[in-house]
Amino acid sequence: MTAPQQMTPTLVAAARAECRFGSLRAVRDATFAIRAGQQIAVTGVSGSGKSTLLHLIAGLLPVAAGSITWPGLLGDPRLDRTLITVVFQQPSLLESLTVVQNVQLPLLLAGHAEPQAARAAEAALAMVGIGDLRDRMPGELSGGQAQRAAVARAIAARPRLIVADEPTGHLDHDIARHVIGTLQQAARSAGAALVVATHDPAVAGAFARRWHMRDGDLFTEPAPTTVQEAP
Numbered sequence: 244m245t246a247p248q249q250m251t252p253t254l255v256a257a258a259r260a261e262c263r264f265g266s267l268r269a270v271r272d273a274t275f276a277i278r279a280g281q282q283i284a285v286t287g288v289s290g291s292g293k294s295t296l297l298h299l300i301a302g303l304l305p306v307a308a309g310s311i312t313w314p315g316l317l318g319d320p321r322l323d324r325t326l327i328t329v330v331f332q333q334p335s336l337l338e339s340l341t342v343v344q345n346v347q348l349p350l351l352l353a354g355h356a357e358p359q360a361a362r363a364a365e366a367a368l369a370m371v372g373i374g375d376l377r378d379r380m381p382g383e384l385s386g387g388q389a390q391r392a393a394v395a396r397a398i399a400a401r402p403r404l405i406v407a408d409e410p411t412g413h414l415d416h417d418i419a420r421h422v423i424g425t426l427q428q429a430a431r432s433a434g435a436a437l438v439v440a441t442h443d444p445a446v447a448g449a450f451a452r453r454w455h456m457r458d459g460d461l462f463t464e465p466a467p468t469t470v471q472e473a474p
């Protein structure tokens with residue numbers, strides 16, 4: 244049974260948050276809440292502010308007005324970079340490291356011991372279905388396999404929130420669908436909430452909860468304070 248959202252911890256909350264680049268208000272008056280375990284697609288045309296919104300959510304850009312807080316993430320995700328992880332459009336794997344070494348790297352940088360990081364990396368690769376590719380170099384992977392490795396890297400540290408910016412933008416439709424399914428399943432298994440920005444209606448259609456950006460304005464649907472969560 245799904246818990247009422249009032250009982251679900253709020254990870255990120257924004258009240259009339261605004262982000263500017265010079266005089267451009269790339270995100271304005273954004274009011275929303277992201278709760279534990281939610282899965283949200285953010286749609287909108289190019290330049291509408293999706294990436295900027297995701298950067299705000301991840302604490303990578305400051306607000307110029309309004310507020311953004313992270314009550315369920317120690318109050319500030321910058322205190323522990325494994326609380327929120329990011330998946331980019333390009334997998335951005337380090338070419339000189341094997342797949343498993345790429346997945347381990349953020350854990351090692353976060354101070355985890357090598358055996359613990361290795362175990363977490365193996366488990367994450369198995370979770371996304373590419374355990375057998377652990378010793379390949381990134382150049383030896385297909386686009387979909389490389390993005391699965393990037394998903395494994397994002398979930399290995401068991402973050403509370405995964406933010407993915409057009410993670411399937413460079414993939415064919417069928418492969419994109421599989422990668423999104425993997426990302427959703429992996430987030431669920433790892434107990435992480437998931438926010439995905441996408442142009443692609445088919446990708447957005449895989450999410451029960453959809454937000455929309457238009458010229459810097461955010462339209463949340465369903466309204467964050469009135470609807471019971473169904474990830």
Ligand SMILES: Nc1ncnc2c1ncn2[C@@H]1O[C@H](COP(=O)(O)OP(=O)(O)OP(=O)(O)O)[C@@H](O)[C@H]1O
Pocket residue numbers: 264267269287288289290291292293294295296456
């Ligand atoms: N670093 C920056 N400096 C100046 N303007 C920026 C910067 N980043 C984004 N912008 C502008 O802010 C607006 C929103 O950009 P953003 O990248 O958030 O849109 P988007 O919806 O993610 O677009 P796309 O789908 O093409 O990635 C655009 O007008 C963009 O040109």
